[in-house]
Amino acid sequence: MNQQPMQQPMGQGQMMQQPGRSSRMPWIVLVVVVIIVLGVLAFLFRGKFSQNANAPKLSGYQAVFLTNGQVYFGKISDVRDTYVKLSDIYYLQVNQNLQSGQTATQQQSANSNQQPQLSLVKLGQELHGPADEMYINRSQILFYEDMKADGQVAQAIAQYQKNGGQAPAATNQQGTAPATNAPEQPAATTPAPAPAPAPAKK
Template sequence: MDLRQSPRPSGNRNYWTPQRSGTPAESPGMAAATTAPPGNPRTKLPWYRPTAASVILVVMLIAMSVLVITALGLSLFANSKGFWQYAVKQNQYQAVFLTNGQVYFGKIRSINAGYLNLADIYYLQAQQPVQPQANASPQTQSQPNLSLVKLGNEIHGPEDSMYIERSQILFWENLKTNGKVAQAIASYQKNKTP
C-alpha cells in the first residue's frame, strides 16, 4: 500500500490518504512520503468540543456545589440570630415548653446562643379543691381546674421578664390570636385594673 499526498479541492489543507499502487516508491523523496503521517486531524476533537458525558459531569458538579453551599448557608442562618427574628411573630404570643413540663406563654423578645428572653408572661396553674365533692364522678375529680396566672403577682414579686436557658427548652410555637390561651390573655388584659 502506498501512501501519497493527494490534493483536495478544499483549500490549502493537505490530508494523508492511502492510495493503492502496484509499484513501490520510485524515488527517495517518495520513500519519505510513505512514512506514517503525524495524525489525522479529522479524528482529533478540539478541546472546546465536550462529550455528552463531560457535560453531564460538569452540570452535576455545579449542581452539587450549589446544594452544598445552600445547605451550609441555611444551617448558618438557622443557628444565627436572624432566623429567630423571622420565625417569631412579634404581634402574637408564643408558648415555650420546658424540659420539666412547665409551659410559659409570653412574647419572645430575643434569642441568643444561650438564652431566650420572654416578656409579658403567663402560665397555667392547676387548682384542685381540698375536699372532693361527694356526688362528682371519678373523671371529674381527677381533672384539675386550670387557670391562667400572670407572672409578677407571686409572693416574691418577680419582674415580667424571664431568661430561659436554651438547653431547658424543648420547643416553642407561635399562638393563634383566636386560640383559648390568647383569648384568655386578652380577657385578662381587658379586665385588669390599673
C-alpha cells in the same frame, strides 16, 4: 597626639528627612488604633448580628415548653445561642377543690373523677415578686411555637388584659367553664305522725 573626630555639618537633606518621619508616626498609630477598635466591635456584635439573621419571624404570643413540663406563654423578644428572652409572661395553674370532712383517700378519688380546673396566672404575682421578663436557658427548652389569636389561651390573655388584670374564669382541660358546685341541700323529709296516747286505765 589624639585626633578628635571631626563633626561633619548636618546637610540640608538630613534636616528635611527627620520632620517627615515624625509627622507620619501619629497617622500610623491612628490607623492601628482604628483597626483594633473595628476588630473588637466586629467580635462583640458578631453573635448578635448572626442571631438576628437566623432568628425565626415571631409575632404575637408564643408558648415555650420546658424540659420540666412547665409551659410559659409570652412574647419572645431575643433568641441567642445560650438563652431566650421572654416577656409579658403567663402560665397555667391547676386548681384543686378541697372539701372539708373528706379523708385524703376520698379526696384523691374525687379528684381523679373530675377534670382538673386550670386558671391563667400573670407572672409577677408570686411571693418573691419576679419581674415580668425571663431569660430561659436554651438547654431547658424543648420547643416554642406561635399561638393563634383565636386560641383558648390567647383569648384568656386578651380577656385578662381587658379586665384590667382580673383573671378569667377557670376552665377544665376540655376548655369548657366548670359548673358552679352549689352546696347540696338535704332531701326534704315528711315528719312522722306522733303516736296516739294510750287510753287511761279505769
